[in-house]
Amino acid sequence: MAERHPGSRPHLAPVTDPDPPPAIDTLLAAVARSDREAFTRLYDLVAPRVYGLVRRVLRDAGHAEDVAQEVMVEVWRAAARFDPARGSATGWILTIAHRRAVDRVRSEQAAADRTVRVGAASVDTAYDVVADEAATRQEVRDVRRCLDALTDLQREAITLAYYQGRSYPQVAELLGAPVPTVKTRMRDGLIRLRDCLSTAVTA
Amino acid sequence: MTADIHSLVGAYALDALDDLERAAFERHLRDCSDCRSDADEFRKTASRLADGAWSVPPPRLRDSVLAQISNTRQLAPSSPDPVPARIGRIDQPRRVRLITAAAAVVAAMAAGTAVYAVQDRRVRQEQSIAEAAQDSEARIRAILAAPDLTLREQPLTSGGRVTVAVSRLRNAGVIMLAADDAPARGRIYQLWTIRSETPTSAKALTEGESTAVQIVEGLPGASAVGVTVEPAPGSTTPTTPLDALVTLT
Numbered sequence: 001m002a003e004r005h006p007g008s009r010p011h012l013a014p015v016t017d018p019d020p021p022p023a024i025d026t027l028l029a030a031v032a033r034s035d036r037e038a039f040t041r042l043y044d045l046v047a048p049r050v051y052g053l054v055r056r057v058l059r060d061a062g063h064a065e066d067v068a069q070e071v072m073v074e075v076w077r078a079a080a081r082f083d084p085a086r087g088s089a090t091g092w093i094l095t096i097a098h099r100r101a102v103d104r105v106r107s108e109q110a111a112a113d114r115t116v117r118v119g120a121a122s123v124d125t126a127y128d129v130v131a132d133e134a135a136t137r138q139e140v141r142d143v144r145r146c147l148d149a150l151t152d153l154q155r156e157a158i159t160l161a162y163y164q165g166r167s168y169p170q171v172a173e174l175l176g177a178p179v180p181t182v183k184t185r186m187r188d189g190l191i192r193l194r195d196c197l198s199t200a201v202t203a
Numbered sequence: 204m205t206a207d208i209h210s211l212v213g214a215y216a217l218d219a220l221d222d223l224e225r226a227a228f229e230r231h232l233r234d235c236s237d238c239r240s241d242a243d244e245f246r247k248t249a250s251r252l253a254d255g256a257w258s259v260p261p262p263r264l265r266d267s268v269l270a271q272i273s274n275t276r277q278l279a280p281s282s283p284d285p286v287p288a289r290i291g292r293i294d295q296p297r298r299v300r301l302i303t304a305a306a307a308v309v310a311a312m313a314a315g316t317a318v319y320a321v322q323d324r325r326v327r328q329e330q331s332i333a334e335a336a337q338d339s340e341a342r343i344r345a346i347l348a349a350p351d352l353t354l355r356e357q358p359l360t361s362g363g364r365v366t367v368a369v370s371r372l373r374n375a376g377v378i379m380l381a382a383d384d385a386p387a388r389g390r391i392y393q394l395w396t397i398r399s400e401t402p403t404s405a406k407a408l409t410e411g412e413s414t415a416v417q418i419v420e421g422l423p424g425a426s427a428v429g430v431t432v433e434p435a436p437g438s439t440t441p442t443t444p445l446d447a448l449v450t451l452t
Protein backbone atom coordinates (compact mmCIF):
# COMPACT_ATOMS: atom_id res chain seq x y z
CA MET A 1 0.00 0.00 0.00
CA ALA A 2 1.13 3.53 -0.64
CA GLU A 3 1.27 4.57 2.97
CA ARG A 4 2.97 7.86 3.50
CA HIS A 5 4.94 8.05 6.67
CA PRO A 6 4.77 11.35 8.50
CA GLY A 7 8.13 13.07 8.76
CA SER A 8 7.87 13.25 12.54
CA ARG A 9 8.14 9.51 12.83
CA PRO A 10 11.83 8.63 12.97
CA HIS A 11 13.25 5.89 10.82
CA LEU A 12 16.66 4.49 11.48
CA ALA A 13 16.66 2.83 8.11
CA PRO A 14 14.92 3.87 4.92
CA VAL A 15 11.27 2.92 4.87
CA THR A 16 11.07 -0.74 3.98
CA ASP A 17 10.10 -1.29 0.40
CA PRO A 18 6.79 -3.14 0.62
CA ASP A 19 7.72 -5.27 -2.39
CA PRO A 20 11.30 -6.45 -2.01
CA PRO A 21 12.44 -7.44 -5.50
CA PRO A 22 13.44 -11.04 -4.67
CA ALA A 23 9.89 -11.85 -3.58
CA ILE A 24 8.46 -10.58 -6.84
CA ASP A 25 11.06 -12.40 -8.89
CA THR A 26 10.31 -15.64 -7.09
CA LEU A 27 6.58 -15.19 -7.50
CA LEU A 28 6.90 -14.45 -11.20
CA ALA A 29 8.91 -17.64 -11.67
CA ALA A 30 6.08 -19.56 -10.01
CA VAL A 31 3.53 -17.77 -12.19
CA ALA A 32 5.47 -18.96 -15.22
CA ARG A 33 4.71 -22.49 -14.02
CA SER A 34 0.98 -21.67 -14.00
CA ASP A 35 0.79 -21.21 -10.23
CA ARG A 36 -2.43 -19.25 -9.76
CA GLU A 37 -1.93 -18.71 -6.07
CA ALA A 38 1.46 -17.15 -6.76
CA PHE A 39 -0.22 -14.92 -9.33
CA THR A 40 -2.74 -13.74 -6.75
CA ARG A 41 0.06 -12.81 -4.36
CA LEU A 42 1.99 -11.16 -7.17
CA TYR A 43 -1.11 -9.20 -8.09
CA ASP A 44 -1.47 -7.88 -4.56
CA LEU A 45 2.15 -6.78 -4.51
CA VAL A 46 2.40 -5.11 -7.90
CA ALA A 47 -1.13 -3.99 -8.81
CA PRO A 48 -0.85 -0.65 -6.95
CA ARG A 49 2.35 0.17 -8.83
CA VAL A 50 0.93 -0.91 -12.16
CA TYR A 51 -2.33 0.93 -11.62
CA GLY A 52 -0.52 3.97 -10.26
CA LEU A 53 1.80 4.22 -13.26
CA VAL A 54 -0.91 3.60 -15.82
CA ARG A 55 -3.14 6.12 -14.15
CA ARG A 56 -0.44 8.74 -14.09
CA VAL A 57 0.16 8.39 -17.80
CA LEU A 58 -3.51 8.15 -18.75
CA ARG A 59 -5.05 10.63 -16.30
CA ASP A 60 -8.34 8.82 -16.57
CA ALA A 61 -9.38 6.31 -13.95
CA GLY A 62 -11.68 4.37 -16.27
CA HIS A 63 -9.07 3.85 -18.95
CA ALA A 64 -6.44 3.17 -16.32
CA GLU A 65 -8.47 0.33 -14.88
CA ASP A 66 -8.94 -1.13 -18.30
CA VAL A 67 -5.26 -0.91 -19.20
CA ALA A 68 -4.13 -2.18 -15.78
CA GLN A 69 -6.26 -5.25 -16.36
CA GLU A 70 -4.62 -5.85 -19.75
CA VAL A 71 -1.22 -5.47 -18.15
CA MET A 72 -1.86 -7.93 -15.34
CA VAL A 73 -3.31 -10.49 -17.72
CA GLU A 74 -0.27 -10.02 -19.97
CA VAL A 75 1.97 -10.66 -16.95
CA TRP A 76 0.20 -13.97 -16.46
CA ARG A 77 0.30 -14.82 -20.14
CA ALA A 78 3.93 -13.93 -20.81
CA ALA A 79 5.49 -14.83 -17.43
CA ALA A 80 7.60 -17.58 -18.98
CA ARG A 81 9.18 -15.02 -21.30
CA PHE A 82 10.64 -13.03 -18.44
CA ASP A 83 14.43 -13.27 -18.50
CA PRO A 84 15.97 -12.53 -15.08
CA ALA A 85 19.35 -11.94 -16.72
CA ARG A 86 17.96 -8.81 -18.33
CA GLY A 87 16.49 -7.05 -15.30
CA SER A 88 14.18 -7.38 -12.33
CA ALA A 89 10.66 -8.78 -12.44
CA THR A 90 9.32 -5.46 -11.20
CA GLY A 91 11.10 -3.65 -14.02
CA TRP A 92 9.71 -6.10 -16.56
CA ILE A 93 6.16 -5.63 -15.28
CA LEU A 94 6.46 -1.85 -15.22
CA THR A 95 7.86 -1.91 -18.75
CA ILE A 96 4.77 -3.75 -19.95
CA ALA A 97 2.57 -1.34 -17.99
CA HIS A 98 4.27 1.75 -19.38
CA ARG A 99 4.13 0.58 -22.95
CA ARG A 100 0.45 -0.31 -22.73
CA ALA A 101 -0.35 3.02 -21.12
CA VAL A 102 1.55 4.87 -23.82
CA ASP A 103 -0.18 2.91 -26.57
CA ARG A 104 -3.51 3.85 -25.10
CA VAL A 105 -2.69 7.49 -24.58
CA ARG A 106 -1.44 7.74 -28.17
CA SER A 107 -4.59 6.31 -29.63
CA GLU A 108 -6.58 8.71 -27.44
CA GLN A 109 -4.43 11.59 -28.64
CA ALA A 110 -4.78 10.48 -32.24
CA ALA A 111 -8.54 10.33 -31.90
CA ALA A 112 -8.95 13.56 -30.02
CA ASP A 113 -6.32 15.80 -31.50
CA ARG A 114 -4.45 14.72 -34.57
CA THR A 115 -2.16 17.65 -34.78
CA VAL A 116 -1.09 17.61 -31.14
CA ARG A 117 -0.44 21.21 -30.38
CA VAL A 118 -0.18 21.78 -26.70
CA GLY A 119 0.96 24.91 -24.97
CA ALA A 120 4.04 25.21 -22.85
CA ALA A 121 1.86 24.65 -19.79
CA SER A 122 1.88 20.91 -20.30
CA VAL A 123 5.66 20.90 -20.20
CA ASP A 124 5.54 22.17 -16.66
CA THR A 125 2.82 19.75 -15.71
CA ALA A 126 4.86 16.68 -16.50
CA TYR A 127 7.57 17.60 -14.09
CA ASP A 128 5.29 19.07 -11.45
CA VAL A 129 3.55 15.75 -11.14
CA VAL A 130 6.82 14.24 -10.01
CA ALA A 131 7.82 17.23 -7.96
CA ASP A 132 4.50 17.24 -6.13
CA GLU A 133 4.82 13.64 -5.17
CA ALA A 134 4.61 13.99 -1.42
CA ALA A 135 5.76 10.49 -0.63
CA THR A 136 8.69 10.44 1.71
CA ARG A 137 10.18 7.21 0.46
CA GLN A 138 13.87 7.42 -0.12
CA GLU A 139 13.67 6.03 -3.66
CA VAL A 140 11.26 8.76 -4.66
CA ARG A 141 13.53 11.42 -3.21
CA ASP A 142 16.44 9.93 -5.12
CA VAL A 143 14.53 10.07 -8.38
CA ARG A 144 13.59 13.69 -7.75
CA ARG A 145 17.10 14.67 -6.87
CA CYS A 146 18.54 12.91 -9.90
CA LEU A 147 15.95 14.48 -12.22
CA ASP A 148 16.96 17.85 -10.80
CA ALA A 149 20.56 17.14 -11.69
CA LEU A 150 19.70 16.86 -15.41
CA THR A 151 19.76 19.78 -17.81
CA ASP A 152 16.34 21.34 -18.42
CA LEU A 153 16.12 19.85 -21.88
CA GLN A 154 17.11 16.38 -20.72
CA ARG A 155 14.61 16.49 -17.88
CA GLU A 156 11.75 17.84 -19.96
CA ALA A 157 12.39 15.40 -22.79
CA ILE A 158 12.41 12.44 -20.40
CA THR A 159 9.43 13.45 -18.31
CA LEU A 160 7.24 14.39 -21.29
CA ALA A 161 7.94 11.02 -22.85
CA TYR A 162 7.62 8.97 -19.70
CA TYR A 163 4.75 10.64 -17.87
CA GLN A 164 2.74 11.88 -20.84
CA GLY A 165 3.49 9.21 -23.40
CA ARG A 166 4.75 11.73 -25.96
CA SER A 167 6.76 10.49 -28.92
CA TYR A 168 10.13 12.14 -29.45
CA PRO A 169 8.94 14.19 -32.46
CA GLN A 170 6.05 15.45 -30.31
CA VAL A 171 8.48 16.28 -27.53
CA ALA A 172 10.62 18.18 -30.01
CA GLU A 173 7.59 20.15 -31.12
CA LEU A 174 6.48 20.87 -27.56
CA LEU A 175 9.94 22.04 -26.54
CA GLY A 176 10.70 23.83 -29.79
CA ALA A 177 13.91 21.81 -30.11
CA PRO A 178 15.31 19.97 -33.15
CA VAL A 179 14.22 16.34 -33.36
CA PRO A 180 17.77 14.89 -33.41
CA THR A 181 18.66 16.94 -30.33
CA VAL A 182 15.68 15.57 -28.42
CA LYS A 183 16.65 12.03 -29.35
CA THR A 184 20.16 12.62 -28.07
CA ARG A 185 18.99 14.32 -24.87
CA MET A 186 16.76 11.37 -24.06
CA ARG A 187 19.74 9.09 -24.37
CA ASP A 188 22.30 11.15 -22.47
CA GLY A 189 19.69 12.16 -19.90
CA LEU A 190 19.03 8.49 -19.20
CA ILE A 191 22.75 7.84 -18.85
CA ARG A 192 23.05 10.63 -16.32
CA LEU A 193 19.95 9.50 -14.49
CA ARG A 194 21.22 5.93 -14.37
CA ASP A 195 24.59 6.99 -12.98
CA CYS A 196 22.99 9.25 -10.42
CA LEU A 197 20.53 6.59 -9.27
CA SER A 198 23.20 3.92 -8.97
CA THR A 199 25.20 6.20 -6.70
CA ALA A 200 22.08 6.80 -4.65
CA VAL A 201 21.63 3.09 -4.00
CA THR A 202 25.05 2.68 -2.44
CA ALA A 203 25.07 6.04 -0.67
CA MET B 204 22.26 14.48 -40.67
CA THR B 205 21.49 10.84 -41.10
CA ALA B 206 19.44 9.54 -38.22
CA ASP B 207 21.44 6.54 -37.17
CA ILE B 208 19.32 3.82 -35.66
CA HIS B 209 21.53 3.32 -32.57
CA SER B 210 20.65 6.83 -31.44
CA LEU B 211 17.02 5.76 -30.94
CA VAL B 212 17.83 3.66 -27.88
CA GLY B 213 16.93 6.37 -25.34
CA ALA B 214 13.63 7.15 -27.02
CA TYR B 215 12.95 3.43 -27.27
CA ALA B 216 13.46 2.88 -23.55
CA LEU B 217 11.02 5.71 -22.83
CA ASP B 218 8.44 4.27 -25.25
CA ALA B 219 8.79 7.45 -27.29
CA LEU B 220 8.92 5.75 -30.71
CA ASP B 221 5.90 5.25 -32.91
CA ASP B 222 4.79 1.76 -33.99
CA LEU B 223 6.90 1.58 -37.11
CA GLU B 224 10.08 2.82 -35.52
CA ARG B 225 9.58 0.63 -32.51
CA ALA B 226 9.24 -2.43 -34.70
CA ALA B 227 12.30 -1.46 -36.73
CA PHE B 228 14.27 -0.80 -33.58
CA GLU B 229 13.31 -4.10 -31.98
CA ARG B 230 14.54 -5.81 -35.09
CA HIS B 231 17.78 -3.87 -34.76
CA LEU B 232 18.07 -4.98 -31.13
CA ARG B 233 18.39 -8.58 -32.21
CA ASP B 234 21.54 -7.77 -34.15
CA CYS B 235 23.11 -5.08 -32.00
CA SER B 236 24.34 -6.17 -28.59
CA ASP B 237 25.41 -2.63 -27.65
CA CYS B 238 21.92 -1.29 -28.10
CA ARG B 239 20.52 -4.36 -26.35
CA SER B 240 22.51 -3.79 -23.21
CA ASP B 241 21.82 -0.03 -23.35
CA ALA B 242 18.13 -0.72 -23.79
CA ASP B 243 18.08 -3.04 -20.77
CA GLU B 244 19.91 -0.49 -18.64
CA PHE B 245 17.74 2.40 -19.75
CA ARG B 246 14.56 0.41 -19.23
CA LYS B 247 15.68 -0.20 -15.68
CA THR B 248 16.38 3.49 -15.22
CA ALA B 249 13.08 4.49 -16.80
CA SER B 250 11.20 2.14 -14.48
CA ARG B 251 12.58 4.09 -11.54
CA LEU B 252 10.52 7.02 -12.78
CA ALA B 253 7.50 4.98 -11.78
CA ASP B 254 8.63 5.03 -8.14
CA GLY B 255 6.06 6.84 -6.12
CA ALA B 256 3.32 6.32 -8.66
CA TRP B 257 1.27 4.18 -6.35
CA SER B 258 -2.46 4.07 -6.46
CA VAL B 259 -4.68 1.42 -4.96
CA PRO B 260 -6.81 -0.03 -7.74
CA PRO B 261 -10.53 -0.65 -7.26
CA PRO B 262 -11.16 -4.12 -5.75
CA ARG B 263 -13.21 -5.16 -8.79
CA LEU B 264 -10.03 -5.00 -10.87
CA ARG B 265 -8.62 -7.89 -8.88
CA ASP B 266 -11.73 -9.97 -9.47
CA SER B 267 -11.72 -9.20 -13.20
CA VAL B 268 -8.06 -10.04 -13.60
CA LEU B 269 -8.31 -13.29 -11.67
CA ALA B 270 -11.37 -14.27 -13.68
CA GLN B 271 -9.67 -13.47 -16.95
CA ILE B 272 -6.46 -15.38 -16.27
CA SER B 273 -8.39 -18.55 -15.64
CA ASN B 274 -9.35 -18.38 -19.33
CA THR B 275 -5.99 -17.20 -20.60
CA ARG B 276 -3.42 -19.61 -21.92
CA GLN B 277 0.17 -18.90 -21.07
CA LEU B 278 2.96 -18.49 -23.59
CA ALA B 279 5.79 -20.97 -23.75
CA PRO B 280 9.26 -19.74 -22.72
CA SER B 281 11.83 -18.33 -25.15
CA SER B 282 10.60 -15.09 -26.55
CA PRO B 283 12.02 -13.84 -29.81
CA ASP B 284 11.19 -10.32 -28.66
CA PRO B 285 13.42 -8.04 -26.62
CA VAL B 286 10.30 -7.07 -24.70
CA PRO B 287 6.87 -8.64 -24.64
CA ALA B 288 4.84 -7.84 -27.69
CA ARG B 289 1.46 -6.28 -27.54
CA ILE B 290 -1.29 -8.64 -28.35
CA GLY B 291 -4.77 -7.29 -28.88
CA ARG B 292 -7.75 -9.04 -27.44
CA ILE B 293 -9.10 -9.81 -30.86
CA ASP B 294 -9.16 -12.96 -32.87
CA GLN B 295 -6.48 -13.82 -35.39
CA PRO B 296 -8.05 -12.99 -38.78
CA ARG B 297 -9.29 -9.65 -37.58
CA ARG B 298 -5.92 -8.77 -36.13
CA VAL B 299 -4.28 -9.35 -39.44
CA ARG B 300 -6.77 -7.13 -41.17
CA LEU B 301 -6.26 -4.39 -38.63
CA ILE B 302 -2.65 -3.99 -39.47
CA THR B 303 -1.49 -1.92 -42.35
CA ALA B 304 0.56 -3.82 -44.82
CA ALA B 305 3.67 -1.80 -44.16
CA ALA B 306 3.37 -2.03 -40.41
CA ALA B 307 2.67 -5.72 -40.68
CA VAL B 308 5.80 -6.32 -42.67
CA VAL B 309 7.93 -4.58 -40.11
CA ALA B 310 6.17 -6.24 -37.21
CA ALA B 311 6.49 -9.69 -38.70
CA MET B 312 10.20 -9.24 -39.17
CA ALA B 313 10.66 -7.66 -35.81
CA ALA B 314 8.88 -10.14 -33.70
CA GLY B 315 8.04 -13.32 -35.48
CA THR B 316 4.66 -14.18 -34.09
CA ALA B 317 4.19 -10.81 -32.47
CA VAL B 318 1.24 -8.79 -33.53
CA TYR B 319 1.11 -5.08 -33.18
CA ALA B 320 -2.22 -3.51 -32.59
CA VAL B 321 -2.44 -0.30 -34.50
CA GLN B 322 -3.61 3.13 -33.72
CA ASP B 323 -6.99 3.99 -35.01
CA ARG B 324 -5.85 6.34 -37.73
CA ARG B 325 -4.07 3.43 -39.33
CA VAL B 326 -6.97 1.10 -38.77
CA ARG B 327 -9.22 3.32 -40.84
CA GLN B 328 -6.85 3.13 -43.72
CA GLU B 329 -5.68 -0.41 -43.55
CA GLN B 330 -7.67 -1.54 -46.57
CA SER B 331 -6.28 0.84 -49.13
CA ILE B 332 -2.73 0.53 -47.91
CA ALA B 333 -2.94 -3.24 -47.97
CA GLU B 334 -4.10 -3.15 -51.56
CA ALA B 335 -1.50 -0.65 -52.63
CA ALA B 336 1.27 -2.61 -51.07
CA GLN B 337 0.24 -6.07 -52.12
CA ASP B 338 2.25 -6.44 -55.31
CA SER B 339 5.32 -4.73 -53.95
CA GLU B 340 5.29 -6.39 -50.57
CA ALA B 341 8.47 -8.38 -51.15
CA ARG B 342 10.39 -5.27 -52.15
CA ILE B 343 8.98 -3.32 -49.21
CA ARG B 344 9.97 -6.17 -46.95
CA ALA B 345 13.53 -6.09 -48.27
CA ILE B 346 13.80 -2.33 -47.82
CA LEU B 347 12.28 -2.23 -44.36
CA ALA B 348 14.49 -5.13 -43.31
CA ALA B 349 17.66 -3.25 -44.18
CA PRO B 350 20.00 -2.96 -41.18
CA ASP B 351 20.65 0.69 -41.94
CA LEU B 352 16.99 1.67 -42.23
CA THR B 353 16.19 5.17 -41.06
CA LEU B 354 12.68 6.48 -40.48
CA ARG B 355 11.57 10.07 -40.59
CA GLU B 356 8.11 11.40 -40.07
CA GLN B 357 6.35 14.73 -40.51
CA PRO B 358 2.79 15.84 -39.85
CA LEU B 359 0.71 16.97 -42.80
CA THR B 360 -0.60 20.50 -42.53
CA SER B 361 -3.90 19.11 -43.78
CA GLY B 362 -3.95 16.48 -40.99
CA GLY B 363 -2.26 13.08 -40.78
CA ARG B 364 1.34 12.27 -41.46
CA VAL B 365 3.94 11.06 -43.86
CA THR B 366 6.67 8.59 -42.93
CA VAL B 367 9.76 8.05 -45.06
CA ALA B 368 11.92 4.94 -44.62
CA VAL B 369 15.28 5.02 -46.37
CA SER B 370 18.02 2.45 -46.78
CA ARG B 371 21.33 3.25 -48.44
CA LEU B 372 22.19 -0.41 -48.60
CA ARG B 373 19.08 -1.12 -50.65
CA ASN B 374 19.45 2.23 -52.41
CA ALA B 375 15.72 2.66 -52.00
CA GLY B 376 13.05 3.98 -49.72
CA VAL B 377 9.37 3.73 -48.91
CA ILE B 378 7.06 6.72 -48.53
CA MET B 379 4.02 6.03 -46.38
CA LEU B 380 1.29 8.63 -46.50
CA ALA B 381 -1.49 8.49 -43.96
CA ALA B 382 -3.68 11.58 -44.30
CA ASP B 383 -6.71 11.99 -42.12
CA ASP B 384 -8.95 12.62 -45.11
CA ALA B 385 -8.77 12.77 -48.87
CA PRO B 386 -8.51 16.32 -50.30
CA ALA B 387 -11.63 18.11 -51.54
CA ARG B 388 -13.24 16.99 -54.78
CA GLY B 389 -11.10 17.60 -57.82
CA ARG B 390 -7.89 17.58 -55.80
CA ILE B 391 -5.43 14.84 -54.93
CA TYR B 392 -2.34 14.16 -52.83
CA GLN B 393 0.91 14.03 -54.73
CA LEU B 394 4.29 12.79 -53.44
CA TRP B 395 7.54 14.32 -54.63
CA THR B 396 11.18 13.50 -54.30
CA ILE B 397 13.48 16.48 -54.36
CA ARG B 398 16.94 16.18 -55.90
CA SER B 399 19.18 19.22 -56.41
CA GLU B 400 16.23 21.46 -55.57
CA THR B 401 14.17 19.89 -58.35
CA PRO B 402 10.96 18.06 -57.45
CA THR B 403 10.04 14.90 -59.34
CA SER B 404 6.67 13.24 -58.91
CA ALA B 405 6.94 9.95 -57.03
CA LYS B 406 3.22 9.27 -57.07
CA ALA B 407 -0.04 11.06 -57.68
CA LEU B 408 -2.88 9.55 -55.68
CA THR B 409 -6.31 9.36 -57.21
CA GLU B 410 -9.32 11.35 -56.06
CA GLY B 411 -10.68 10.18 -52.75
CA GLU B 412 -7.45 8.47 -51.68
CA SER B 413 -5.86 9.45 -48.39
CA THR B 414 -3.16 6.83 -47.99
CA ALA B 415 -0.31 5.44 -50.01
CA VAL B 416 2.73 3.21 -49.67
CA GLN B 417 5.18 4.05 -52.41
CA ILE B 418 8.55 2.47 -53.10
CA VAL B 419 11.11 4.91 -54.47
CA GLU B 420 14.24 3.40 -55.96
CA GLY B 421 17.32 5.54 -55.47
CA LEU B 422 15.69 7.54 -52.68
CA PRO B 423 18.94 7.93 -50.70
CA GLY B 424 20.13 10.22 -53.51
CA ALA B 425 17.29 12.65 -52.84
CA SER B 426 17.51 15.52 -50.39
CA ALA B 427 13.86 15.56 -49.37
CA VAL B 428 10.38 14.15 -49.84
CA GLY B 429 7.48 16.53 -50.21
CA VAL B 430 3.71 16.22 -50.19
CA THR B 431 1.34 18.65 -51.91
CA VAL B 432 -2.35 18.80 -52.69
CA GLU B 433 -2.70 19.21 -56.46
CA PRO B 434 -5.56 19.49 -58.92
CA ALA B 435 -6.48 15.98 -60.16
CA PRO B 436 -5.00 14.05 -61.85
CA GLY B 437 -1.71 15.53 -60.63
CA SER B 438 0.88 18.07 -61.74
CA THR B 439 4.28 17.84 -63.36
CA THR B 440 5.70 20.23 -60.80
CA PRO B 441 4.21 21.33 -57.46
CA THR B 442 1.67 24.15 -57.90
CA THR B 443 0.67 24.54 -54.26
CA PRO B 444 2.53 25.09 -50.96
CA LEU B 445 4.03 22.01 -49.36
CA ASP B 446 1.68 20.07 -47.13
CA ALA B 447 4.70 18.36 -45.57
CA LEU B 448 8.43 18.26 -46.18
CA VAL B 449 10.66 15.46 -44.92
CA THR B 450 14.33 16.30 -45.28
CA LEU B 451 16.61 13.35 -45.84
CA THR B 452 20.05 14.91 -45.55
Ligand SMILES: [Zn+2]
Nearest residue numbers: 209235237238
Ligand atom coordinates in the same frame (compact mmCIF):
# COMPACT_ATOMS: atom_id res chain seq x y z
ZN1 LIG C 1 22.62 -0.44 -32.18
